[in-house]
Amino acid sequence: MELRQLEHFLVLAEELHFTRAAARVHLVQSSLSSSIAALERELGTELLVRSRRGVELTEAGRALVPAARRSVEAAEEGRDAVAAVRGLLRGRLRLGAIQTLGEISMPRLLAEFHIRHPGVYLQLRHGSVPALVSDVVDGELDAAFVDRPFDDRRLSTRPLAVQSLVLAVHDADPLAERDHIALRELSDRDFVEYRVDSALRARIDAAYERIGLRRNSICEVDTIPDLLGAIEHGMGIALVPPETLDRHPRVRALTTKPRIDRELVLVHAAHRPLSPAAAAFFAGLDL
Known part of the structure; x- marks a missing residue:
């Protein structure tokens, strides 16, 4: 054979x-x-x-x-x-990432790694946190950039950043004149929601459960651009990572009380040694 x-x-x-x-x-x-x-x-x-x-x-x-x-x-x-023993680095580096990573730029990380190690073939896959974590555990990915919560029992984790979500509203909405809002003031507002299988949605749901509030959800979408597009057309409001508003000039951001934080982490399988390419990627990270 x-x-x-x-x-x-x-x-x-x-x-x-x-x-x-x-x-x-x-x-x-x-x-x-x-x-x-x-x-x-x-x-x-x-x-x-x-x-x-x-x-x-x-x-x-x-x-x-x-x-x-x-x-x-x-x-x-x-x-x-x-x-690697000969001083060369080759092979593949298979990375996964959620759609939004705060100030972390995946194109920049990939470009910098390629400059250092041009012999490594790079693959980047986007997906939901459950799917990415499963692929890391199963060996389909070397590592993944995700946000909590997720089951980390078979993973090694490297904290990257913590960021607070913001409330996104249309610039014609009366709330657009404010800088911050208490979540309790939003009981009568319509929410556009991100997909139910996402860690972002789980974080938002948990925050509302802690303060004993419910949201009036009218729509669920699969991507952040679709969510913000719905807000631009006056469909409702949403809780989102702040960097997602950069290309949506008709959407305004308000900080919330209480804050809803999300933790960004880099994960790899705890039971499997890193490949030489993955080890070099981790060693070169400056985050």
């Missing part, structure tokens, strides 16, 4: 389409088919079947995926470790 065959199989398992998979591994389709067929012969079973929609994995194929992934990752880690 050759490593390249496992690599070809994993790409095909992701794409479930021979043409797309062949393009990803820079082979003609017939060469990819030959590689998979050779792997099937060595294992003595079919790993996939063709269908009208593309490719479907057999039960044996599905069983092979995690083992094949571990083998390919182990080989990559070995190459990276040898390169």
